[in-house]
Amino acid sequence: xxxxxxxxxxxxxxxxxxxxxxxxxxxxxxxxxxxxxxxxxxxxxxxxxxxxxxxxxxxxxxxxxxxxxxxxxxxxxxxxxxxxxxxxxxxxxxxxxxxxxxxxxxxxxxxxxxxxxxxxxxxxxxxxxxxxxxxxxxxxxxxxxxxxxxxxxxxxxxxxxxxxxxxxxxxxxxxxxxxxxxxxxxxxxxxxxxxxxxxxxxxxxxxxxxxxxxxxxxxxxxxxxxxxxxxxxxxxxxxxxxxxxxxxxxxxxxxxxxxxxxxxxxxxxxxxxxxxxxxxxxxxxxxxxxxxxxxxxxxxxxxxxxxxxxxxxxxxxxxxxxxxxxxxxxxxxxxxxxxxxxxxxxxxxxxxxxxxxxxxxxxxxxxxxxxxxxxxxxxxxxxxxxxxxxxxxxxxxxxxxxxxxxxxxxxxxxxxxxxxxxxxxxxxxxxxxxxxxxxxxxxxxxxxxxxxxxxxxxxxxxxxxxxxxxxxxxxxxxx
Amino acid sequence: xxxxxxxxxxxxxxxxxxxxxxxxxxxxxxxxxxxxxxxxxxxxxxxxxxxxxxxxxxxxxxxxxxxxxxxxxxxxxxxxxxxxxxxxxxxxxxxxxxxxxxxxxxxxxxxxxxxxxxxxxxxxxxxxxxxxxxxxxxxxxxxxxxxxxxxxxxxxxxxxxxxxxxxxxxxxxxxxxxxxxxxxxxxxxxxxxxxxxxxxxxxxxxxxxxxxxxxxxxxxxxxxxxxxxxxxxxxxxxxxxxxxxxxxxxxxxxxxxxxxxxxxxxxxxxxxxxxxxxxxxxxxxxxxxxxxxxxxxxxxxxxxxxxxxxxxxxxxxxxxxxxxxxxxxxxxxxxxxxxxxxxxxxxxxxxxxxxxxxxxxxxxxxxxxxxxxxxxxxxxxxxxxxxxxxxxxxxxxxxxxxxxxxxxxxxxxxxxxxxxxxxxxxxxxxxxxxxxxxxxxxxxxxxxxxxxxxxxxxxxxxxxxxxxxxxxxxxxxxxxxxxx
Numbered sequence: 001x002x003x004x005x006x007x008x009x010x011x012x013x014x015x016x017x018x019x020x021x022x023x024x025x026x027x028x029x030x031x032x033x034x035x036x037x038x039x040x041x042x043x044x045x046x047x048x049x050x051x052x053x054x055x056x057x058x059x060x061x062x063x064x065x066x067x068x069x070x071x072x073x074x075x076x077x078x079x080x081x082x083x084x085x086x087x088x089x090x091x092x093x094x095x096x097x098x099x100x101x102x103x104x105x106x107x108x109x110x111x112x113x114x115x116x117x118x119x120x121x122x123x124x125x126x127x128x129x130x131x132x133x134x135x136x137x138x139x140x141x142x143x144x145x146x147x148x149x150x151x152x153x154x155x156x157x158x159x160x161x162x163x164x165x166x167x168x169x170x171x172x173x174x175x176x177x178x179x180x181x182x183x184x185x186x187x188x189x190x191x192x193x194x195x196x197x198x199x200x201x202x203x204x205x206x207x208x209x210x211x212x213x214x215x216x217x218x219x220x221x222x223x224x225x226x227x228x229x230x231x232x233x234x235x236x237x238x239x240x241x242x243x244x245x246x247x248x249x250x251x252x253x254x255x256x257x258x259x260x261x262x263x264x265x266x267x268x269x270x271x272x273x274x275x276x277x278x279x280x281x282x283x284x285x286x287x288x289x290x291x292x293x294x295x296x297x298x299x300x301x302x303x304x305x306x307x308x309x310x311x312x313x314x315x316x317x318x319x320x321x322x323x324x325x326x327x328x329x330x331x332x333x334x335x336x337x338x339x340x341x342x343x344x345x346x347x348x349x350x351x352x353x354x355x356x357x358x359x360x361x362x363x364x365x366x367x368x369x370x371x372x373x374x375x376x377x378x379x380x381x382x383x384x385x386x387x388x389x390x391x392x393x394x395x396x397x398x399x400x401x402x403x404x405x406x407x408x409x410x411x412x413x414x415x416x417x418x419x420x421x422x423x424x425x426x427x428x429x430x431x432x433x434x435x436x437x438x439x440x441x442x443x444x445x446x447x448x449x450x451x452x453x454x455x456x457x458x459x460x461x462x463x464x465x466x467x468x469x470x471x472x473x474x475x476x477x478x479x
Numbered sequence: 480x481x482x483x484x485x486x487x488x489x490x491x492x493x494x495x496x497x498x499x500x501x502x503x504x505x506x507x508x509x510x511x512x513x514x515x516x517x518x519x520x521x522x523x524x525x526x527x528x529x530x531x532x533x534x535x536x537x538x539x540x541x542x543x544x545x546x547x548x549x550x551x552x553x554x555x556x557x558x559x560x561x562x563x564x565x566x567x568x569x570x571x572x573x574x575x576x577x578x579x580x581x582x583x584x585x586x587x588x589x590x591x592x593x594x595x596x597x598x599x600x601x602x603x604x605x606x607x608x609x610x611x612x613x614x615x616x617x618x619x620x621x622x623x624x625x626x627x628x629x630x631x632x633x634x635x636x637x638x639x640x641x642x643x644x645x646x647x648x649x650x651x652x653x654x655x656x657x658x659x660x661x662x663x664x665x666x667x668x669x670x671x672x673x674x675x676x677x678x679x680x681x682x683x684x685x686x687x688x689x690x691x692x693x694x695x696x697x698x699x700x701x702x703x704x705x706x707x708x709x710x711x712x713x714x715x716x717x718x719x720x721x722x723x724x725x726x727x728x729x730x731x732x733x734x735x736x737x738x739x740x741x742x743x744x745x746x747x748x749x750x751x752x753x754x755x756x757x758x759x760x761x762x763x764x765x766x767x768x769x770x771x772x773x774x775x776x777x778x779x780x781x782x783x784x785x786x787x788x789x790x791x792x793x794x795x796x797x798x799x800x801x802x803x804x805x806x807x808x809x810x811x812x813x814x815x816x817x818x819x820x821x822x823x824x825x826x827x828x829x830x831x832x833x834x835x836x837x838x839x840x841x842x843x844x845x846x847x848x849x850x851x852x853x854x855x856x857x858x859x860x861x862x863x864x865x866x867x868x869x870x871x872x873x874x875x876x877x878x879x880x881x882x883x884x885x886x887x888x889x890x891x892x893x894x895x896x897x898x899x900x901x902x903x904x905x906x907x908x909x910x911x912x913x914x915x916x917x918x919x920x921x922x923x924x925x926x927x928x929x930x931x932x933x934x935x936x937x938x939x940x941x942x943x944x945x946x947x948x949x950x951x952x953x954x955x956x957x958x959x960x961x962x963x
Contacts, residue, residue, distance in 0.1 A: 040583075040584050040585050043806065044801045044806065045583065045584065045585075045807070046565070046571075046573065046578065046581070046583070046682040046683075046801065046802075047564070047565045047583065047585075047587060047679065047680040047681055047682045047683070048679070048680075049678060049679050049714060049715050049716070050716070051713060051714050051715070051716055052716065079797050081796075081797050081800060081844070083800065083803060083821055085803075085805045085817065088801060088805075088806055089800065089801045090797075090800030090801050090803055091797050091800060142805070142806075269845055269846050271796075271797075271841060271844035271845060271846070271849075272844075272849075273793060273794075273797070273844055273849070273853060276685075276686035276687035276717075276794060277683075277686050277715075277716065277717065278716050278717075279716050279717065
């Protein structure tokens, strides 16, 4: 029995989160009524010209630096020609000959499974629009909103051998790109899409087998399933003595099978040539250094620092650094409350639970970055107690209201006024003669009950230490 | 017979009459439009007239002049614009059936600048389909007639100026259309340095060579218009800032000591005898004023037309792909499937010359041919540019005829022979150099020939100076030319 291995390479398209499109001033915001984020330029009107949004180049270089790429000093744009209704100019401005970044790498795996995945190149291009089928009119309509959204295509070397390696790489790539703020990498919204090139060969053989390509995979699960199914399909064909055809296949995730879309003979000749409407991209050392300084501490380094310098448990450091929105809220919270461990505890127990309950991803969280820090500071300063703090967090999650104002306006601040506490304690004693008697007979549990009663009269806002102290004094007087 | 600049007032003089109040703008515009309408059945220069808009603009500009607002010297002057340039809200056909009813949503930067300067666009001039040609032979709307001979063709902007219905126009020049049109009708035209005028709003033919320039009966009017339309445009990455031409210094331009180079291959070419004779006479006239002429060899010129054909067809094939029947313009009504929409729309919509060039361009760019054709053409282009650069260390200007032949008859043409007509004009296009065409002779049938003056990048002022000096000594006044 011959043992086979899969050889996999990835082409990942990532939409850059610049404010405006790559060659015009239209917004890049996701959604919007069809054809409302469109102008003469991105809809390909005659006589229009592209003018490069310089931010796109900076974002692409930042992505290249964060993945250890070499940056091309004299890049160029090329035209990729093909007809399709979602491509208004009938050519895509892309980079074939001199892409912006080359020869990068990303580390995947842990411990002895550590492995380096090579990045062949990273190039800048414009996105196309979307076709929408209208069942009522039984026709296909075009929405050009997405036309001209800046993309980088990250082409890996064929270094993957399994679906797990692929998903690990994609997770890390996503985290890195989110850390450096160049993309939100939301696969469900199409801001991160992957094409899979896959071939199989007997283990130990150098030579590559014939590969197939699966395009526009839109979730990690689908990618994983598609890789496993395609590996099996190819192995079973080869084992049965049938050849693998070089072709593009479409993965149907619902059915769990892939279909042939077109074979090599039908492959497009894109007739690339240098884009005459744009000047060559000159990238200076100074520009690269400036962009390098903009890159924040990346995940691995940050995780190690959290453990070593902040003394966080490994598990907490792992979770907190898993997405940049969490990093941001953690560091902001720790900064405000002045206690990293407290900040971490609150996020790990309370905030993550809220996110899970509300089914919100950290990057979609609508919660001012200052809020949690302020809540924790109020608890440590004794303004509110911990349970009120939790309540405030739950009530304010998803709103812009300032926690300090909220505590004040709703009278949630702890009561530390002696006379008010004494009144509540008196009432607790008066209304619970039996518990008082039990306590005096030596049952310490009754003390907890009486504290609870006094707190209830204080509507939970009593300073627990004061309440306990005053209650104790009053009970002792009765002996 | 005399050349047209004696028939027509210069644009600057007309502008002066408006400013002094001697002539009301509205009246002049009305006269201009009725003049065009009268000549139109014979000339066929205009595709669309903007009668109503022009009248409104006349009132607006007159108001501005009365309130002493900052206006250019050409405020109120009627101007024609080649129909490959977008005019917002006003029909722009690019000379193509595919855009027969197209109304653009924005104006070309050059058009906008003319209007900002108070010039009044009276209509859109006939053009070869997407500029593919020089003398309107490929226009969907049929060719423009030559002013001197109805059986011959002419570039519409030049013909309109030569016939006196307008004093100036904007035209486009890729391989030499503007210059050849000017030469054929005995008027002046300047193709500026590549990038000097924004290409935004000019329907692209060959993006790396397309340029907008002025045509007028008077070279100083050309300079004045160039001053209005030139300059860096943030919306055109390939545009550049150029110095404005100081017209007050033109009078003092001296031909004495002017160093003139003539590539020797230009003398060896298959050129009409009258064109050749006029060119030699022009050189004699210049030498008699103290200019020094010298022939030299410029490598790659013999391959310039081939390189131009490859590059322009390649770029055009991509530029015209957007005309696909999906978003705007003509769509073949009988098409049922997506590929039928593309195939039928493009094979019915485009004229045969455009289709030929698109097919050629696709061939040159195909994976198997790219190196053999496209990359080789780029090397020839680089070689020619280098040759010019070194020549301009020795010469102030390089001269040649504009077109190897006289205005052709209205007859079926073939694409290859049209490329041959570009022999003298494509070198400057490939090198991105500024070049003027000035009249230098007219044969007994009234067919004109032009003298091309090519200068280094950004030397528009020098070219205008030399051209103006040449015209002052009567270089362009020769008629019955050829023999002394």
